[in-house]
Amino acid sequence: MSYQKLEQIEGEALKHFQQAQNSKELYDQKVRFLGKSGSLTEVMKEMGHLSKEEKPFFGKKVNETKQKLEQAYVDAEEKLKRREIEDRMHQEELDMTLPATHAPAGGPHPVYSVMEEIFTIMSRLGYSLRTGPLVERDYYNFEALNIPQNHPARDMQDTFFIDESHVLRTHTSPIQIHSLESEAPPLRIIGTGSVFRCDSDISHLPHFHQIEGMCVDRKVSMADLKGTITFFVSEFFGPGLKTRFRPSFFPFTEPSAEVDCQCPLCKGKGCSLCKQSGWIEIGGAGLINPKVFEFAKINYPDWQGFAFGFGLERMAIIKYGIEDIRLLPENDIRFLRQMSL
Secondary structure (H helix, E strand, C coil): CHHHHHHHHHHHHHHHHHHCCCHHHHHHHHHHHHCCCCHHHHHHHHHHHCCCCHHHHHHHHHHHHHHHHHHHHHHHHHHHHHHHHHHHHHHCCCCCCCCCCCCCCCCCCHHHHHHHHHHHHHHCCCCEEECCCCEEEHHHHCHHHCCCCCCHHHCCCCCCEEECCEEECCCCCHHHHHHHHHCCCCEEEEEEEEEECCCCECCECCEEEEEEEEEEECCCCHHHHHHHHHHHHHHHCCCCCCEEEEEEEECCEEEEEEEEEECCCCCCCCCCCCCCCCEEEEEEEEEECHHHHHHCCCCCCCCEEEEEEEEHHHHHHHHHCCCCHHHCCCCCHHHHHHHCC
16 A cells, blocks of 8 residues: 555656646645655654554655655756746847946055056166065064164054064065075166055054155165255156255164155145245155165175155155045045046
8 A cells, every 4th residue: 555655646746746836836835745745754653553564665666756755856956947047038128229337437546546656757777666565573673674673663553563573664664674585786776566554544544655765785875875865856756846855864774764745736835735934845765874785795885775665655745736645445436536537
């Protein structure tokens, strides 16, 4: 009797699987025959009335039937899915006369544009590009640049510390140390990338970009540094702008200077961009401190050098007359479109 029920269930299940008109009907039939309370489960309960000799044969037959029905369900499901896709393709139409969706175009980001322009100018002087890691060892970010343990720059109010020996780099100057350690002088390199400091207001960002140059050769003087920066300013901001150097202090250069140029907007007459002074600070520079050469195991004074650095956001603000530095990381399409005009 149980064998007859099994054959009957198999025939009915196969028939209903084939006749199902959609996925829901097919699934309902699967539950009806193969579910926990389905017909096949009910037949299996009758195994208790069979003899020991019959049970193995009946159990094998049940498993074969179950496998056959499960495969039949899968085949029917795939067939239904193909038919549903074909029906949709016949019912749905694409109107090729409708206007396309308009995707507004922006333009190159001002920081990227400034970076590319500086690369182009400095490459004409023989400088080549270098990059470095954003997470730096304390040694490369501070110690090798002659910034001792008690220096204010190591204060947690100014620096993002990852752990005791790693920081988010606060400047791109570690690129100089990596290059001095891995390459033999003479060197002319440009390093650039993201830097991070605990600072955020109308004129500062916690994440910004720097670019800096380093020249190492047998005889290098402040005259070489001034000539390089003067050439760069005239090429970047336009001819006729004067530059000036004001004495300053940086641990990794000696002597050190702040670099100013005449305001490109008012040509030194005074305006809101330069705060009526006619001059704008663009960066820092100086001759490389002998201590830095000592850390990098470069013989001084056999080899000498100078270094200079600019903030790319600051250069973009000056070049394009941007009033608020916070516009730069927002990527507002309207702002970027103005910059590309």
